[in-house]
Amino acid sequence: MSEKNIKKTYKWFWDFDYDKQEKYYTKMHAKGWALKKQEREGTAFEQRFEKCEPANVVYKVGYNAVKTGRGSFIKMFEDYGWEYCGEMNDFYCFRKSADGASAEELDIFSDDESRLNMSKKAVTVWLPMLTMCTFCILIPQTVSILGDTERGRADLTALILHWAVYVWGYIGVFVSSRRHKKQIKKSWDQK
Amino acid sequence: MDDRIKRVYVPMSETAFYILFCLRREMHGYSITQTVKEMTGGEVIITAGTMYGTLSKMEKDGLISFVREEEKRKLYRITALGQEVLDLEIRRIRRLYRNIGGEKNE
Numbered sequence: 001m002s003e004k005n006i007k008k009t010y011k012w013f014w015d016f017d018y019d020k021q022e023k024y025y026t027k028m029h030a031k032g033w034a035l036k037k038q039e040r041e042g043t044a045f046e047q048r049f050e051k052c053e054p055a056n057v058v059y060k061v062g063y064n065a066v067k068t069g070r071g072s073f074i075k076m077f078e079d080y081g082w083e084y085c086g087e088m089n090d091f092y093c094f095r096k097s098a099d100g101a102s103a104e105e106l107d108i109f110s111d112d113e114s115r116l117n118m119s120k121k122a123v124t125v126w127l128p129m130l131t132m133c134t135f136c137i138l139i140p141q142t143v144s145i146l147g148d149t150e151r152g153r154a155d156l157t158a159l160i161l162h163w164a165v166y167v168w169g170y171i172g173v174f175v176s177s178r179r180h181k182k183q184i185k186k187s188w189d190q191k
Numbered sequence: 192m193d194d195r196i197k198r199v200y201v202p203m204s205e206t207a208f209y210i211l212f213c214l215r216r217e218m219h220g221y222s223i224t225q226t227v228k229e230m231t232g233g234e235v236i237i238t239a240g241t242m243y244g245t246l247s248k249m250e251k252d253g254l255i256s257f258v259r260e261e262e263k264r265k266l267y268r269i270t271a272l273g274q275e276v277l278d279l280e281i282r283r284i285r286r287l288y289r290n291i292g293g294e295k296n297e
Contacts, residue, residue: 062240066247073243075263079221080239108240111206117244 005051007033012045014169015091016122016176018061019183025059025093035059035093037085056098060108063121065090081105089125112184119180123173130169138166192275196252200276202283206237210245211269211277214255219264220246249273 009028013021025035025047033049034057060082064073073092074084081101082094098106109115141162145155200207209227218226220242227235237245246267249255254273258266269277 060240062243064243069247069265071263072260072265076220076243077239079264080224082239104236104238108238110236110238110241111204113204114241114244118240 006036007049007051009047009049010045011047014172014176015089015126016119016173018091018118018122019176019180021093022059022061025095026057029057029059029095030054035085035095057095058098058101058106059085059093059095062092062094062108063090063118064092065121065125077108080108082108091122112188115180115184115187119177119184123177126169126173130166130173134166138162192272196254196272196276197279199252200254201279203276203280205235206241207245207249208277208280209235210237210242210249211254211273211280214267214269214273215277217258217266217268219261219266221264 011024013024028035028049029052032052032054034052036048036050062073062077064070066073077084077092077094082096084092085095086093094108096106104110109118142159145151145159148155203211209230210223213223213226220239224237224242227237246255246265250257250267253270254276255267256270258268260266
C-alpha cells in the first residue's frame, strides 16, 4: 500500500481516556480513515489509519487482563458483530458499522455496573503504576538533581517537565473517572 | 454460602439473573444473549462487554464453572452454589409477585 493511503497521527491517550479514543477513531472513520489493525503493536501516542470510504462506524474499547482468555474474549465480541482492530495494555479495540444498528447493538456495555467497572479498571491499572514510578523514579531523581550543587539549567528543565507529566497523569486519572461517572449518569437521565 | 456472596448477589441485577437462569444448562455468552432476548421479547439485551464481565465475575465467585471450549467459545454451567443463589432469588421474586397480586391475575 502506498504511503498516501496511510495516515499517522500523534495523540497521547492514557488508558483511562478510552472513551476519548473511541470518539476519535469513530470521527476519523467518518472522514475516510479506518484505524489500521495492529496486533500488540502501536504506542499510546501514535495512531495509524488506512484510507477507506467514509462510513458511520463505531469504535469501542474493552478490557481483558486474562492473557489466556485473549482468544475467547475476541471471539465473544466477534459473536456480537464486532470486528477486532488492535490492542494495547489489555485494552482491546473493536468496531462495528452503525448503519441499521440499534443503540444497544452499538454499545459493548448494557448496564451501569459494567460501565463503572470499566472505568474503575482503567483507573486502577494506572494508579499503582503511576505511584510506583513516582516513588522509584521521580522522587529519587528530584532529590539527586536538587542536591547536586553543579546542576545545570537543562537538569532543572528536565525535572520540571518530568513532574509536569506525572501531575498531568494524576489529574487525568481523577478527571477521567469523574467524566465516566457523569457520562453514566447522563445516559441514565436520557432513559 | 458466605455473606459476601449474599451481599453481592441477593438481590441481583436482571442481567445477572437471566445469565444464571440460562446456565442451568451448558451455554456460551452469545447464545445466552439470544435466549434472553427471545424470552423477554427483546426487552433485555445483554451486550458483549457486560456478558464477558459478568461471566468472569460469576466464575471467580464460584457461581458458574467453565465446562469446555468450542471454537474459542467458552461454555459455562451453573454450580451448586450458583443454584443456591438462584433459588434464593426465585423465592424473593415469587414473593414480590405474590404481594403485588400477581397470582390473582393468573
